[in-house]
Amino acid sequence: MKSRDLQYLVSAGESPTMEFKKSTAEKERACRTLCAFANLQGGQLLFGVTPAGKVLGQHVTDRTLEELAQEFQGFEPPLFPEIQRLPVADGREVLALRVERPTLLPVSFRGVPYERVLNTTRVMPRANYQRLLLESLHATDRWETQPAPGWTVDKLDAKEIAVTIEESIRRGRSDDPGSRNPTDILRGLGLLMDDSRLSRAAVALFCKGDKPIPDFPQLTLRLARFKGTTRNEFLDNRQYHGNAFELMRRAERFLIDWLPVAGRIVPGRMEREDMPLLPVEAVREALANAFVHRDYASGSGSVGVALYDDRLEIISPGELHFGLTPEKLLKPHESKPWNPLIASTFYRRGHIEAWGRGTLKIAELLQQAGLEPFTVASEMETVTVTFKLPGKHEEVSGGVSGGVSGGISGGIGNLLAHIESHPGQKAAQIAATLGVPLRTAERWLRQLKTNGKIEFRGAPKTGGYYPTR
Numbered sequence: 298m299k300s301r302d303l304q305y306l307v308s309a310g311e312s313p314t315m316e317f318k319k320s321t322a323e324k325e326r327a328c329r330t331l332c333a334f335a336n337l338q339g340g341q342l343l344f345g346v347t348p349a350g351k352v353l354g355q356h357v358t359d360r361t362l363e364e365l366a367q368e369f370q371g372f373e374p375p376l377f378p379e380i381q382r383l384p385v386a387d388g389r390e391v392l393a394l395r396v397e398r399p400t401l402l403p404v405s406f407r408g409v410p411y412e413r414v415l416n417t418t419r420v421m422p423r424a425n426y427q428r429l430l431l432e433s434l435h436a437t438d439r440w441e442t443q444p445a446p447g448w449t450v451d452k453l454d455a456k457e458i459a460v461t462i463e464e465s466i467r468r469g470r471s472d473d474p475g476s477r478n479p480t481d482i483l484r485g486l487g488l489l490m491d492d493s494r495l496s497r498a499a500v501a502l503f504c505k506g507d508k509p510i511p512d513f514p515q516l517t518l519r520l521a522r523f524k525g526t527t528r529n530e531f532l533d534n535r536q537y538h539g540n541a542f543e544l545m546r547r548a549e550r551f552l553i554d555w556l557p558v559a560g561r562i563v564p565g566r567m568e569r570e571d572m573p574l575l576p577v578e579a580v581r582e583a584l585a586n587a588f589v590h591r592d593y594a595s596g597s598g599s600v601g602v603a604l605y606d607d608r609l610e611i612i613s614p615g616e617l618h619f620g621l622t623p624e625k626l627l628k629p630h631e632s633k634p635w636n637p638l639i640a641s642t643f644y645r646r647g648h649i650e651a652w653g654r655g656t657l658k659i660a661e662l663l664q665q666a667g668l669e670p671f672t673v674a675s676e677m678e679t680v681t682v683t684f685k686l687p688g689k690h691e692e693v694s695g696g697v698s699g700g701v702s703g704g705i706s707g708g709i710g711n712l713l714a715h716i717e718s719h720p721g722q723k724a725a726q727i728a729a730t731l732g733v734p735l736r737t738a739e740r741w742l743r744q745l746k747t748n749g750k751i752e753f754r755g756a757p758k759t760g761g762y763y764p765t766r
Contacts, residue, residue: 303383306341307352315342316343316418317350321364328406331372331378331406335398336403338398345390352385352391373406380393400433412425432619435618444494449495453504461486461502488502488642502540507537516539520547535547575609575663579658582650586682590613590680592616601613613680709745715730720763721754722762727762
């Protein structure tokens, strides 16, 4: 910094990254502020400037600098502020101190951590201290990289592992490893420890059925359909345990059962087509993000899906990390996944976009559908994504408009489960087995095809319906 730059800095006043001290007599309080700067994004402190912005300077001697150096010994981990001496007048100088954000966080001064809130330095709350500590250790020591004692490959879902590698190859997100042995695949995905023990990430992604209980109770999904717009009365309430992929499928089936649809008349065809009230890909991306970015360290945590008359909420335990805010999520941003191994596997499987694009994709899909933007809230150690359901959703085509149908009955979920267990059947066979009219079965089948859950394979007379998975 040049002396001529000093007046420019002083004229800008104090800020979250700038503070003035009249002299080094305030060196202890100054070190608290330097500590707070380091815990945020770095900052500058000027000795020889009053809080009102008047440049006084002070006489700086070797003794002055020695006393500052002694004060700096109170930083833990060690912090070494850069010091510049800026001459002002009559042999006086302003001392400009700068600190950057260090790799090891949080920083404390004399055993106390500090943080900066606007222009004020204060003692850091315990929750913020713990968050900074976790973020600092994240690269080398996090929940997903820890071993899963007592877990072996035979306790994992081999089919789920096989589907993952096949999808990854098909999408061009992995090279063919040349082996379909589950252990080899897990090693290639980075889910084995150096000594070949399973990582917790492997369990979260591929455990069989309800096997995570009691070792990992947090591998849980809560689903609820509430009557009205409050949590006073349930219309449906479910809870499942299992791996992340299975839980995501459970959530999708629940929404197929309960999420309203909008009807429209297709041009040139005198029949109604049911369309989901929310873009399927947008909801799927939000669900995947909930499983990928959640905090798995809390044994009581779980992903939640709550559907009300006016909105859909997807809730995941944990906080936004690395300076990310709800506002930043809606703009291009660097992606630093809280669970990189789990995120990488979801990406290979095709469940999430390239990192940092997911929330932007959701916003684009809602805009294309003419719907209100989604919101993100981070509070009470949870992150909640909310989709507003349109009160009236009509699509006009060829002068004919369709209104909103009521909530879908649970029968459509039964139909999907039947197709998964009896693939290849035709509509008439399915209707007879489920005991529903053929027209009802055909309507449900159209809706499942629209949602991408099933597909028809083969010739019209001899083919049948299959799950897309």
